[in-house]
Amino acid sequence: MISKGDIQNLAKLSRLEVSNEELAKLEQELPSILDFVETIQKAEVGKETKSPELRNVMRADENPHESGKYTEALLKAAPAREGNRIAVKQVISRQK
Amino acid sequence: MDLLKLTITEARRALDAKEYSALELTNAYLDAIREKNPEIHAYLEVWEDSAREEAKRADERIARGESASLTGIPLAIKDNMLIEGRTASGASKMLENYVASYDATVITKLRAQNAVFLGRTNMDEFAMGSSTENSAYGVTKNPHDISRVPGGSSGGSAAAVAAGMALAALGSDTGGSIRQPASHCGLVGLKPTYGTVSRFGLMSMGSSLDQIGPLTKTIEDARIVFDAISGHDQNDSTSVPDGFYTSRAIRKIIGVPRAFINQGVDPDVLMLFDAALERFKTAGYEIRDIDLPNLPYALPVYYIVCPAEVSTNLARYDGIRYGLSIPADTIGEVYTKTRGAGFGPEVRRRILIGTFVLSSGYSDAYYRKARAMRDVIRAEFDAAFAEVDVVAFPTAPGPAFKIGEKAADPLAMYLEDIFSVTANLIGVTGMSIPAGTVEREGKTLPVGFQLHAPHGGEKTLFAIGSDVEKAL
Numbered sequence: 359m360i361s362k363g364d365i366q367n368l369a370k371l372s373r374l375e376v377s378n379e380e381l382a383k384l385e386q387e388l389p390s391i392l393d394f395v396e397t398i399q400k401a402e403v404g405k406e407t408k409s410p411e412l413r414n415v416m417r418a419d420e421n422p423h424e425s426g427k428y429t430e431a432l433l434k435a436a437p438a439r440e441g442n443r444i445a446v447k448q449v450i451s452r453q454k
Numbered sequence: 455m456d457l458l459k460l461t462i463t464e465a466r467r468a469l470d471a472k473e474y475s476a477l478e479l480t481n482a483y484l485d486a487i488r489e490k491n492p493e494i495h496a497y498l499e500v501w502e503d504s505a506r507e508e509a510k511r512a513d514e515r516i517a518r519g520e521s522a523s524l525t526g527i528p529l530a531i532k533d534n535m536l537i538e539g540r541t542a543s544g545a546s547k548m549l550e551n552y553v554a555s556y557d558a559t560v561i562t563k564l565r566a567q568n569a570v571f572l573g574r575t576n577m578d579e580f581a582m583g584s585s586t587e588n589s590a591y592g593v594t595k596n597p598h599d600i601s602r603v604p605g606g607s608s609g610g611s612a613a614a615v616a617a618g619m620a621l622a623a624l625g626s627d628t629g630g631s632i633r634q635p636a637s638h639c640g641l642v643g644l645k646p647t648y649g650t651v652s653r654f655g656l657m658s659m660g661s662s663l664d665q666i667g668p669l670t671k672t673i674e675d676a677r678i679v680f681d682a683i684s685g686h687d688q689n690d691s692t693s694v695p696d697g698f699y700t701s702r703a704i705r706k707i708i709g710v711p712r713a714f715i716n717q718g719v720d721p722d723v724l725m726l727f728d729a730a731l732e733r734f735k736t737a738g739y740e741i742r743d744i745d746l747p748n749l750p751y752a753l754p755v756y757y758i759v760c761p762a763e764v765s766t767n768l769a770r771y772d773g774i775r776y777g778l779s780i781p782a783d784t785i786g787e788v789y790t791k792t793r794g795a796g797f798g799p800e801v802r803r804r805i806l807i808g809t810f811v812l813s814s815g816y817s818d819a820y821y822r823k824a825r826a827m828r829d830v831i832r833a834e835f836d837a838a839f840a841e842v843d844v845v846a847f848p849t850a851p852g853p854a855f856k857i858g859e860k861a862a863d864p865l866a867m868y869l870e871d872i873f874s875v876t877a878n879l880i881g882v883t884g885m886s887i888p889a890g891t892v893e894r895e896g897k898t899l900p901v902g903f904q905l906h907a908p909h910g911g912e913k914t915l916f917a918i919g920s921d922v923e924k925a926l
Contacts, residue, residue, distance in 0.1 A: 368813070371771075373772070375794025388806060
């Protein structure tokens with residue numbers, strides 16, 4: 359079953375800041391949701407299952423739109439920019 | 455004009471006959487919104503100026519005698535569909551100030567008919583919920599009883615139409631989010647076949663489940679909106695090519711999974727459902743009890759598949775490209791703080807559950823098993839559809855519930871979806887139709903029933919639904 363440590367790990371994996379107060383609440387809620395969905399373990403699944411309508415959808419990589427056509431519209435939505443780039447915090451830090 | 459009763463069909467006739475102009479019609483709705491919205495809170499934003507401009511252009515087109523079915527028709531749009539230059543928030547703090555940089559395909563199609571956009575409607579945050587209580591901007595109230603929820607997640611769209619604040623509305627349905635609010639507000643709500651309406655410009659929640667559809671007063675109105683927004687779109691790779699599904703001849707047989715339905719439904723709601731079946735009999739239909747042994751697994755399967763897709767889809771909200779961004783010292787902290795501040799409780803629950811069911815060591819037992827069960831349930835329905843035209847269910851186990859009644863219990867809220875998630879899991883079309891009313895604490899509350907038809911079976915739903923709609 360899912361423990362407090364598990365929930366903290368899940369929050370870390372999901373890049374989600376969770377307060378201690380919320381953690382206490384989630385410790386109650388998540389196990390009851392998982393208990394419910396776990397009922398499918400009782401179900402039997404045959405080998406012959408298929409998803410008939412699944413198919414690949416592809417197109418030729420051709421006729422690109424004119425370069426820069428959407429750049430301004432998309433950059434306008436960014437929280438921080440430098441010229442024609444989205445600015446982010448340093449991703450790789452130097453060894454200390 | 456009586457906005458509480460007006461239909462698209464009637465407005466079309468009156469507009470084309472020049473009994474009133476599209477501008478007059480739009481102004482009437484804007485007046486109704488100004489009067490009622492402060493109490494109902496169906497709209498998060500109303501676009502008075504652009505709506506009037508759109509209505510004027512519609513009038514010019516009507517004057518040329520070139521009107522399309524939705525020319526000059528005032529519509530409400532759920533706040534998870536993009537309209538270029540307009541805020542689209544998904545009722546989340548994450549996108550409070552996000553301005554859409556393009557039009558969703560459904561919007562492009564409605565614009566091509568010169569429809570009028572009145573505003574964006576309230577919803578559960580990122581469409582997760584069954585009551586609109588998960589909106590970051592306050593709950594929408596049910597026009598039939600303002601102490602109750604309108605259903606959700608498309609609750610703002612449903613309340614807007616039911617209160618005469620829009621002639622029709624677009625909603626989105628991932629597990630019942632069009633049909634359940636339609637039931638709670640006394641409307642027709644259509645969840646189209648997966649892939650028939652483009653999802654381009656719809657905020658993704660469960661990408662294998664989401665579909666856009668109409669909330670209207672009549673089945674004919676639902677058909678008109680569906681015809682306007684459906685069709686293949688190369689911008690959505692899951693969009694179905696036109697003519698992909700072949701239509702079937704109607705044999706006038708309704709399937710009812712009786713063993714499943716009899717559990718957990720309010721007695722008077724079940725009575726209305728049975729009364730609807732009686733009307734089918736009167737109209738010459740055979741009612742056939744069908745066995746769908748794995749149907750009880752549909753809801754747990756849904757609450758594995760949906761959170762799994764939510765956890766991956768909502769990874770895009772990271773404070774980098776658009777939306778909320780909380781400044782921090784490291785990029786990792788920008789992610790965690792932004793997501794920690796931007797997402798509400800239900801969204802967080804689903805992200806965590808989704809991360810769990812997809813995690814190494816658990817994904818076989820949860821996610822993969824759920825996917826396999828999805829195919830099993832689909833095969834059972836395929837077999838059922840070989841002998842019946844449609845499968846009938848109540849839309850929800852009860853009428854609209856009180857604000858706050860289920861807010862503290864996520865599982866109780868999930869049970870609202872018990873009869874609706876199947877259509878999304880297997881990709882078929884489903885429609886909720888008003889079945890009558892029940893009494894609760896002296897208030898008269900509407901209740902719907904729903905029909906599921908095979909893939910591409912919208913015409914079947916419209917035809918069969920119309921046979922009993924007149925009798926209701």
